[in-house]
Amino acid sequence: MKKNTIETGESSSGRPIMVLLDVMGQRWALRILWELRDARLTFRDLQKRCDxxxxxxxxxxxxxxxxxxxxxxxxxxxxxxxxxxxxxxxLLGLSKWSAQWAEEVLKG
Amino acid sequence: MKKNTIETGESSSGRPIMVLLDVMGQRWALRILWELRDARLTFRDLQKRCDxxxxxxxxxxxxxxxxxxxxxxxxxxxxxxxxxxxxxxxLLGLSKWSAQWAEEVLKG
DNA sequence: TTATTTGCTACAAATAATGTAGCACAAAGG
DNA sequence: CCTTTGTGCTACATTATTTGTAGCAAATAA
Structure with a gap:
C-alpha cells in the first residue's frame, strides 16, 4: 500500500511544492479552499457548498x-x-485562466 | 455513492473552474502536470518520477x-x-509561493 | 531470434470516500 | 426549566478508488 503522504510526509521529501501538490491533490481540498475565498463558513454551510x-x-x-x-x-x-x-x-488566477481554456477545449 | 465527476461532468456544472478543481483534485493529476513541466517523459519514466x-x-x-x-x-x-x-x-508560481509558506509553516 | 522498451490491462487486495444517523455542547426562546 | 436550533463533529457499514504485482502485444534493435 501507500499511506497518506500528508500524514507521513513520506513522498513529500521536504520539498514544499511536493507537500503542496500532495495536499491539493486530495479530494475536496482545493474545493474547500475555493469556497472559502470570500467568506467564512460554518461546517454545514461549507458542506453544502461542496456538493x-x-x-x-x-x-x-x-x-x-x-x-x-x-x-x-x-x-x-x-x-x-x-x-x-x-x-x-x-486559485483565482487559475479561475481566470480556466475560462479561456474551457472556451476552447470544453465542448465549446 | 458519488461517481467520478470528471466523467459525468456532474458537479462541475459547466463552470470551468469547477472542472479544473475536479481534475486537479484527483490523485496524481497535479503531480503529473508538474513532472512534465520541462521535458517529455515516457510512461515508465513518468511513473518513476511520480513515486x-x-x-x-x-x-x-x-x-x-x-x-x-x-x-x-x-x-x-x-x-x-x-x-x-x-x-x-x-504551478511554477505555486512552487515559488510554497517555499515561503513552507519556511514559516512546515517544521521551520 | 532474442532482448529491450514501449504503453498499457487484469485483478485481487488495500485504502479512502460516502451516506446516514446521531451525539455533545452552546445559545436562544419561551 | 425545557425545548428548539445550530454548531462541530464521530460511528459505521457500504461503495468507490487506488494500489501492487504480473504480464501482454507491438515496436524497435541487436
Missing part, C-alpha cells in the same frame, strides 16, 4: 488544511488563514 | 488529462499541450 460532501470527508480534509495553516476556525466558522488567502489568490 | 505510482492509476489519470487537452502523447512520450504548459506556469 454536500460527507461530514467525514470534510472533517478529515479540514483537519489537514488546518494543520498546514491554510484554514483556521473561530466563532464565525472556518476560513482562510493568511496563507490560505494567498493560495486562494492563486 | 512509482501504479500503472493503473497513471494510465487512468493520463487518459483524463489527455481528454482535457492538458497532456498529449507522441513519439517522445507524454508531455504538456499548449494548455498544459500554461497550467504548468501556474
Amino acid at each position: 454536500d460532501v460527507s461530514p467525514t470527508s470534510l472533517n478529515t480534509r479540514l483537519k489537514e488544511l488546518r494543520a498546514l495553516e491554510l484554514v483556521d476556525h473561530n466563532e464565525q466558522g472556518f476560513g482562510h488563514t493568511k496563507w490560505g488567502r494567498e493560495l486562494g489568490e492563486h | 512509482d505510482v501504479s500503472p493503473t492509476s497513471l494510465n487512468t489519470r493520463l487518459k483524463e488529462l489527455r481528454a482535457l487537452e492538458l497532456v498529449d502523447h507522441n513519439e517522445q512520450g507524454f508531455g504538456h499541450t499548449k494548455w498544459g504548459r500554461e497550467l504548468g506556469e501556474h
Whole structure:
C-alpha cells in the first residue's frame, strides 16, 4: 500500500511544492479552499457548498488544511488563514485562466 | 455513492473552474502536470518520477488529462499541450509561493 | 531470434470516500 | 426549566478508488 503522504510526509521529501501538490491533490481540498475565498463558513454551510460532501470527508480534509495553516476556525466558522488567502489568490488566477481554456477545449 | 465527476461532468456544472478543481483534485493529476513541466517523459519514466505510482492509476489519470487537452502523447512520450504548459506556469508560481509558506509553516 | 522498451490491462487486495444517523455542547426562546 | 436550533463533529457499514504485482502485444534493435 501507500499511506497518506500528508500524514507521513513520506513522498513529500521536504520539498514544499511536493507537500503542496500532495495536499491539493486530495479530494475536496482545493474545493474547500475555493469556497472559502470570500467568506467564512460554518461546517454545514461549507458542506453544502461542496456538493454536500460527507461530514467525514470534510472533517478529515479540514483537519489537514488546518494543520498546514491554510484554514483556521473561530466563532464565525472556518476560513482562510493568511496563507490560505494567498493560495486562494492563486486559485483565482487559475479561475481566470480556466475560462479561456474551457472556451476552447470544453465542448465549446 | 458519488461517481467520478470528471466523467459525468456532474458537479462541475459547466463552470470551468469547477472542472479544473475536479481534475486537479484527483490523485496524481497535479503531480503529473508538474513532472512534465520541462521535458517529455515516457510512461515508465513518468511513473518513476511520480513515486512509482501504479500503472493503473497513471494510465487512468493520463487518459483524463489527455481528454482535457492538458497532456498529449507522441513519439517522445507524454508531455504538456499548449494548455498544459500554461497550467504548468501556474504551478511554477505555486512552487515559488510554497517555499515561503513552507519556511514559516512546515517544521521551520 | 532474442532482448529491450514501449504503453498499457487484469485483478485481487488495500485504502479512502460516502451516506446516514446521531451525539455533545452552546445559545436562544419561551 | 425545557425545548428548539445550530454548531462541530464521530460511528459505521457500504461503495468507490487506488494500489501492487504480473504480464501482454507491438515496436524497435541487436
